[in-house]
Amino acid sequence: MMRRSLRPLGACALLAAFSAQAQAPLPQRAGTPARIAGAVVDTTFRATGEEIANPERGMYAWAADNLAAWTQAQADAQFAAGYRLVYAPVRLDDHAGGPLPGSVLAGISGGFATARRAGLKVIPRFLYNYPAGETAYQAAQDAPLDRVLAHIGQLEPLLAANADVIAYLQAGFVGAWGEWHTSSNDLTAPASRTRIRDALLAALPVDRFLQVRYPPYLMAWAPQPPRWRDGSAASRIGVHNDCFLASETDVGTYSDDATTRRRERGYVASLSTVAPFGGETCNPADAVEPTPRTNCDDILREGKQFGLTYLNDSYYRKLFHLRWEAQGCMAEVRRRMGYRFELVALRHGAAVKAGQSGELALTVRNSGWARAFNPRGVQMLLRHRASGAVVRIALASIDPRTWLPGSDGKARASFAVPGGTPAGAYDVLLAFPDGAASLAGDVRYSVRPANAADAARSQGWDAALGAFRTGTTLDIH
The missing domain is CATH 2.60.40.770 (Immunoglobulin-like)
Structure with missing residues (x-):
């Protein structure tokens, strides 16, 4: 994004x-x-x-700016281009104050059908806002907790009916870009975010994974990394890091404190053997004196360390993708992602x-x-x-x-x-x-x-x- x-x-x-x-x-x-x-x-x-295109892994493309606006022609072209994963934002901006109308639910269902016809799988994220640029996020509005929980309840039948084409579900709903920060309704408070997590896990079929943006939230829920399919809620939740490799803290993904940051990164590395890890690189301009890790050695080391399953193919290319191409490792990155x-x-x-x-x-x-x-x-x-x-x-x-x-x-x-x-x-x-x-x-x-x-x-x-x-x-x- x-x-x-x-x-x-x-x-x-x-x-x-x-x-x-x-x-x-x-x-x-x-x-x-x-x-x-x-x-x-x-x-x-x-x-x-x-390089072999296989389901549920690899570089992803976008399902337009909203899943409901994604066309069959676009989806078919993405499959033909070798994509097998598509990130699918689902915009709920106009309904933060009330229930989701049937037309919106039909549009979401139609988007999943588009994916199925095209041979693709999607990574949906439901969100109430999409701030433009790098400063407007502070004024982004989400929805009250009761409304979020009601919307998740409405979406539960759709998630069950279309789990076949859902690769992974990013938690969404909370804060700017659905990234679980700067919530206008205090949804990042521990009690609220736990209720949203529980509602999403209940709505999502048990054989599908949820992904949350911030490691500290996962560590608060489960201080020790879970084991593979151990029956815990924690074993069903992975991380999507949307500033992978961008700075020492991955632009706020990890703590500013070096000791805490090492512990958080170790947790995520362990968790990636149990639940999927993916995301995108980003522009590190927001970080103080950023030190992005842009070289082939970096992506090959950390791709393996964190079990990278998928990555945005369109952002942030200037600093990362183009560098990997120039240094000659992009083909290996594409081969190694996921299984x-x-x-x-x-x-x-x-x-x-x-x-x-x-x-x-x-x-x-x-x-x-x-x-x-x-x-x-x-x-x-x-x-x-x-x-x-x-x-x-x-x-x-x-x-x-x-x-x-x-x-x-x-x-x-x-x-x-x-x-x-x-x-x-x-x-x-x-x-x-x-x-x-x-x-x-x-x-x-x-x-x-x-x-x-x-x-x-x-x-x-x-x-x-x-x-x-x-x-x-x-x-x-």
């Missing part, structure tokens, strides 16, 4: 043979062809340095009977800066080599959210081949569809792994299926 911020094998013998061999370490050497060892097929994969899944190795049984089960073992490396935060499926696709018919098998025991940045995730799963599946040889593909039933069949929301195509080994991305061809074969009999 252009403004400143203040603060599934068949016979028992086959299964036994597989189980014995499955105890051996998975092969790690890239570039080796799929091979059969007894009743087992295994292969490895080669990573690529290509980046690389298939490393796959092992599965060579044959199975229809109606019975097999097993597989999969290794995936996350070379990104963050984990995937929202639910996502893992599927084994079987494509009949003669007919082309595809059988999709969910590997429900594998959760991609557990694949941590900078490490290899190893998973074993059973797969059940449906009874009546025609006999024959099937090519094996892997897919990572969206976790929402409404989007699971939309390949635009499937994660494309960062692996190189290899025609000689029949490996590569199948855009029509939203799945990666592994180059292995499963015989069904």
Whole structure:
């Protein structure tokens, strides 16, 4: 924002043979062809340095100045340009004194539908003002606490109905630009901000994350960083830093006191392993003797340190983005933001009977800066080599959210081949569809792994299926 911020094998013998061999370490050497060892097929994969657009991560664009004004043409163009996240301000200025009319709710619902048609996800923020320039924020008006809570209650059905296309929700509502400062109704007082936090968490489906602007508020609610999905309110709230890298304090994001600031930054770094961290850079002119961290070393170090998942692509380019481009690290920044899944190795049984089960073992490396935060499926696709018919098998025991940045995730799963599946040889593909039933069949929301195509080994991305061809074969009999 252009403004400143203040603060599934068949016979028992086959299964036994597989189980014995499955105890051996998975092969790690890239570039080796799929091979059969007894009743087992295994292969490895080669990573690529290509920039890949994937859901819920990366540079974001804007949904106009108001979600309701965002057009389908704009959204489609943003998807075509490689964006998968769109920041969506929702203006409620004219309704601070009363309930939200049906027309406003319909406009918001329409904006979410636009995102869904385009294959995008949004980061909404509801706000009552948008001060122009760098000084008008002091006169910005928000709404009384009771009105804010009433509006959140009205919005709750919309948030539930459209959670599939909501990547993360920025808390909004409070103060200038909805950034939780300079509230004209004293909404930043501890009791008020806690009630707003609780209302937003109650309105937001439990598998979606809220983000708040200021670390001290989070630390007041939970002095110790929460653990991943530990059931606490704190484990559902991340930070959006809208002055990332801009000054020693990130223009008021952190304390002026160095000791306190180190503690706050450490808290946010720990929290980013549990909840999403994102935001934008900003103009540091508001800081006293600003010392912006504008070099490649800075963004590469702090992007990793804070698990950067997303960043505004349009602001503040002059001081940050253009510098990263000039110094040659922008491609890496774009690759590393959020999760980046690389298939490393796959092992599965060579044959199975229809109606019975097999097993597989999969290794995936996350070379990104963050984990995937929202639910996502893992599927084994079987494509009949003669007919082309595809059988999709969910590997429900594998959760991609557990694949941590900078490490290899190893998973074993059973797969059940449906009874009546025609006999024959099937090519094996892997897919990572969206976790929402409404989007699971939309390949635009499937994660494309960062692996190189290899025609000689029949490996590569199948855009029509939203799945990666592994180059292995499963015989069904």
